[in-house]
Amino acid sequence: MRSKISEKAFKYGFMGMAFSSLLFLLGIIIILFSEGLPVFSTVSLTQFIGGMSWYPTSEPAEFGILPLILGTLWVTLGAMIICIPIGLGSALYLHEIAGRRQKAILKPLIELLASIPSIVYGFFGMIIVAPYLQRTFDLSTGLCAFTASLILGIMAVPTVCSLAEDALNYVPKSFREAAYAVGANRWQTLTQIILPAAGSGISTAIILGMSRVVGETMTVLMVAGGAAMIPTSIFDPVRPMTSTIAAEMGEAAMGSPHYHALFAIGLILFLITFVFNIVAEIVSRRYRLKLGLGR
Amino acid sequence: MKKTLSTILIVLTIALAGFAGEKVRLAGSTTVLPIAQFTAEEFMNFNPDVTLSIRGGGSGVGIASLSEGTCDIATASRSMKDSEIKNAVSRGIHPTAHVIAMDGISMVIHPSNPIRNLTKDQIRKIYTGKITNWKQIGGADRKIVVLSRDTASGTYEAFSKLALNDEKVRKDALLNASNKAIETAVETTPGAIGYIGFGYITPRIKLITVDGITCSKTTILSKEYPYSRPLFMYTNGKPKGWVKKYIDFVLSKEGQELVETAGYIGLK
Numbered sequence: 001m002r003s004k005i006s007e008k009a010f011k012y013g014f015m016g017m018a019f020s021s022l023l024f025l026l027g028i029i030i031i032l033f034s035e036g037l038p039v040f041s042t043v044s045l046t047q048f049i050g051g052m053s054w055y056p057t058s059e060p061a062e063f064g065i066l067p068l069i070l071g072t073l074w075v076t077l078g079a080m081i082i083c084i085p086i087g088l089g090s091a092l093y094l095h096e097i098a099g100r101r102q103k104a105i106l107k108p109l110i111e112l113l114a115s116i117p118s119i120v121y122g123f124f125g126m127i128i129v130a131p132y133l134q135r136t137f138d139l140s141t142g143l144c145a146f147t148a149s150l151i152l153g154i155m156a157v158p159t160v161c162s163l164a165e166d167a168l169n170y171v172p173k174s175f176r177e178a179a180y181a182v183g184a185n186r187w188q189t190l191t192q193i194i195l196p197a198a199g200s201g202i203s204t205a206i207i208l209g210m211s212r213v214v215g216e217t218m219t220v221l222m223v224a225g226g227a228a229m230i231p232t233s234i235f236d237p238v239r240p241m242t243s244t245i246a247a248e249m250g251e252a253a254m255g256s257p258h259y260h261a262l263f264a265i266g267l268i269l270f271l272i273t274f275v276f277n278i279v280a281e282i283v284s285r286r287y288r289l290k291l292g293l294g295r
Numbered sequence: 296m297k298k299t300l301s302t303i304l305i306v307l308t309i310a311l312a313g314f315a316g317e318k319v320r321l322a323g324s325t326t327v328l329p330i331a332q333f334t335a336e337e338f339m340n341f342n343p344d345v346t347l348s349i350r351g352g353g354s355g356v357g358i359a360s361l362s363e364g365t366c367d368i369a370t371a372s373r374s375m376k377d378s379e380i381k382n383a384v385s386r387g388i389h390p391t392a393h394v395i396a397m398d399g400i401s402m403v404i405h406p407s408n409p410i411r412n413l414t415k416d417q418i419r420k421i422y423t424g425k426i427t428n429w430k431q432i433g434g435a436d437r438k439i440v441v442l443s444r445d446t447a448s449g450t451y452e453a454f455s456k457l458a459l460n461d462e463k464v465r466k467d468a469l470l471n472a473s474n475k476a477i478e479t480a481v482e483t484t485p486g487a488i489g490y491i492g493f494g495y496i497t498p499r500i501k502l503i504t505v506d507g508i509t510c511s512k513t514t515i516l517s518k519e520y521p522y523s524r525p526l527f528m529y530t531n532g533k534p535k536g537w538v539k540k541y542i543d544f545v546l547s548k549e550g551q552e553l554v555e556t557a558g559y560i561g562l563k
Contacts, residue, residue: 055463057446058455067466131483140438140486143469226445226470237469247472251325251353251447258447 032270036263039063043257048264054228054239056248056258063261067228069268071145071238072214074231075224078149079156079213084206086153087160091205094161095168096190107165114158122222125151130223139235141225146234148224152213160209167201168194200283207280211273217242241265317537322350323357323370324449326492327526329557330396331370334545337553345537354449355379361529362388367538369529372398372449373456390529395545397560399493399515400454400522403478403500405485410434412504415521418458421488424465429486441468442477442489450474454490457522490522494558512560526559 039048043063051064090110094103129151130142171194179189195202225237226247245262252259321331328351335347350357350366357369362383375383375390383390402418404410413421413432420426421439430436443464444451455461471477474495481487481500493510496502502510505521514520534542544550551561 053466055446057452058461058463126479127483134484141440141469141480141484143480143484221472222476226472227467228470229466237467239470247445247470248447250351251356251445251449253353253355253359256355256359 029270032263032267035260036265036267037260039257039260039264042260048261049268052230054244056252056261061257063257065241065244065261065265065268067230068239068241068244068265070230071224071228072240072242072269072272074145074234074238075148075152075220075240076210076213078145078234079152080206080210082150082153083156083160083209083213087157087205087209088164088202090157090161091164091168091202092190094165096186107162110161111158113154114162118155118216118218119222121151121155122219125219125223137235141237143223143225143237144235145224145231145238148220148238148240149234151219151223152216155216155219156209156213159212160205163205163208164198164202167198167205170201171197200286204280204284207276207283211276211280214276215242215269215273217246221246241269245269317345319345319347319368319537319541320350320366321347321357321368321370321528322352322360322366324354324372324526325351326354326372326398326449327370327395327528330526330545330554330559333553333557334550335541337549338541338544342537342540345541347541353447354452355447358383358390358529361390361531362386364388364531367530368541371527371529372524373453374525374527375529389532391532391534393528393530393534393542393546394525394562395528395542396526396551396554396562397515398524398526399510399520399560400450400457400490400524401493401496401510402488402490402503402505402522403481403496404488404503405481406499406501407485408434408501410503412507414506415458418505419460419462422459422464422468423462424467437486440484440487441465442480442484442487443468443470444474444477444490445470445472450490450492453524454522457524458490492558493560515560516562 043051048063048065049069050066051062052066053062053064054067055062090106094107098106125147126143130147132142133139133147134142175193175197176189179193184192220240221243224240224243226239226243227237228239228244229236231238245265248258249262252262321335328349331349335349339345339347350360352360354371354373357366357371358375358379360366361369362379363386369390374392380390402413408429410429410433417426417432422441422443426432427439428436429439441464444454446464455464469480471480474491477489477491478495478497478500481489493515504510508514508520510520510522515523528542528545530538530542545554546562548563551563554561
C-alpha cells in the first residue's frame with residue numbers, strides 16, 4: 001500500500017517537472033504577446049516592420065525596425081559564410097581522417113570553444129579584432145557587421161561541427177561497407193553515400209547554428225557598432241534586434257510605447273528562431289525516416 | 296525552556312525593530328547612480344535607523360516611478376519634460392527639483408587628430424550628418440565616425456537638447472551603451488568623435504574645446520561651457536523627514552565631496 005502511494009507520488013512529481021518547461025514556455029509566450037502587441041496601438045504593423053527609422057525617444061517617436069531586422073540578417077548571413085565551411089570541414093576531418101587519438105583531443109577542444117562566455121568573445125572582438133581590422137583594411141571603424149559576423153561565425157563553429165559530426169556518425173556502417181563492396185573509392189563513398197545520407201542531419205546542424213547566431217546578444221552589442229541604419233556594405237555598422245533590446249530595455253519606462261516596442265521586437269525574434277527550430281525538427285525527422293530508423 | 300523562549304522573543308523583537316526602520320526609495324538615472332550610492336552608504340553609516348534602496352533604470356524610469364508613488368526620490372540627468380510634470384500632477388504628485396551636482400558633456404576625439412576646437416554649429420552639423428569628413432572643418436581627409444550614446448539614455452537626451460536643438464542624430468552614428476564604451480571606441484578609432492561625462496575623460500583620448508571654451512570645473516560651474524548640465528533629485532513637494540535629511544546631506548560639504556569622488560562637480 002505504502003509503496004503504491006510513493007510510486008504515485010514519484011510519478012506525478014516527475015511528471016510535474018517534465019511539464020514545468022512547458023509552463024515556462026507558455027508563460028514566456030503569453031508575456032511576449034501581452035507586452036508586445038500594445039505597441040500596435042501606436043504604430044501599424046507595416047510601419048513597425050517596414051519603417052526605416054528607429055528613434056524611440058525623440059518626439060514624435062519613430063518605431064521602424066526594418067534596419068534592425070536587416071542588421072540581424074546581415075550579420076547572420078556573414079556569420080554563416082564563415083561558420084559553415086569551418087564547422088563542416090572540421091566535422092568531416094574528425095569523422096573521416098582524424099585518427100582515434102587526434103579525435104580524442106580535437107573534439108573536446110572544439111566543444112570547449114562553446115563554453116567561452118559570449119561576453120569574453122565580445123570583449124576580445126572590441127579590444128583586439130575591431131582595431132586590428134580597422135588598421136588592416138583602413139576602415140573608418142572596426143565596429144561593424146563584418147567584425148560581428150566573424151566573431152559570431154567562430155562562436156557557432158562548435159554547434160555546427162559537433163551536430164554535423166553526430167549526423168555523420170548516425171549513418172549506418174552498412175552503407176559504407178556496401179559502397180566499398182561495389183567498388184566505390186573513399187571519396188565517392190563520402191560524396192555520394194555518406195553526405196547525402198547525413199544531409200538532413202547536417203542541415204539541422206546548420207539551422208541550429210543559425211539560431212544561435214540570431215539570438216546572440218552580448219557580442220553584437222559590443223562589436224556590431226549599433227547604428228540603426230540599413231546596411232549597404234559588410235563594413236557598415238549595424239544594430240541587430242537583440243542588442244537593441246539589451247541596450248534599451250533598462251531605460252524604457254514600463255508601459256511606455258518604447259517598452260512595448262522592445263517586447264514586440266522580442267516577439268519577432270522569437271518567431272524567427274521558432275521557425276528555425278521547427279524547420280530543423282522537420283528536416284531531421286525526414287532524415288530518420290529516410291534511413292529507416294523509425295519514427 | 297522558558298529562558299530559551301524569552302531569548303528567542305527578544306532576538307525577534309530586535310530583528311523586527313531593525314526591519315521596521317524607515318525606508319527611503321530612490322530610482323532613476325544611471326548617471327546619478329554613483330552619487331546616490333556613495334552618499335547613501337555614508338548616510339546610512341550615520342543613521343542606522345533608515346534604509347535607502349537605490350534603483351537605476353534611467354531618468355525616465357525614475358520620474359515615472361515618482362509619479363506612480365513607487366519611489367520617494369527620482370534621480371535624473373535632465374529636467375522633467377512638460378508631459379511628465381503634467382502626468383505627475385494629474386496623479387496628485389508635485390515634483391520638486393533639487394540640483395545636487397553639475398556635469399559637463401565633454402567632446403572627445405582620437406589623440407592623433409589635430410583638431411583642437413569645434414563650434415557648437417559644427418558639432419550640430421557633424422551629429423546630424425551635414426558634415427561627414429574632417430577636411431570640411433580643417434582636419435585631415437578622413438571620414439568622421441560619429442559616436443553617440445543609446446537614444447534611450449539621459450545623457451543622449453541632454454546632449455540632444457544642448458547640442459542638437461532636438462534634431463535627430465544621423466542614422467549611421469555608432470550607438471554605445473556606456474561612457475566607458477565610448478571612451479574605448481574613441482581611443483581605437485582615428486576618425487572618431489564622441490561625447491562623455493566629465494568624470495570619464497582619460498589621457499588616452501583628446502578633449503576639445505567648444506566655441507573656444509575648455510570643459511573644466513570652473514567653466515561648467517559658471518555655465519560658460521555650453522554643454523554643462525545640472526543633475527537632479529526630484530521629490531514629491533517639499534521634502535520631509537528622512538527624505539529631507541538625506542537631501543540635506545547630499546548638499547552638505549561632506550555630500551558634495553562624495554559627488555566629486557563619484558566624478559562629478561560639486562556645487563561649491
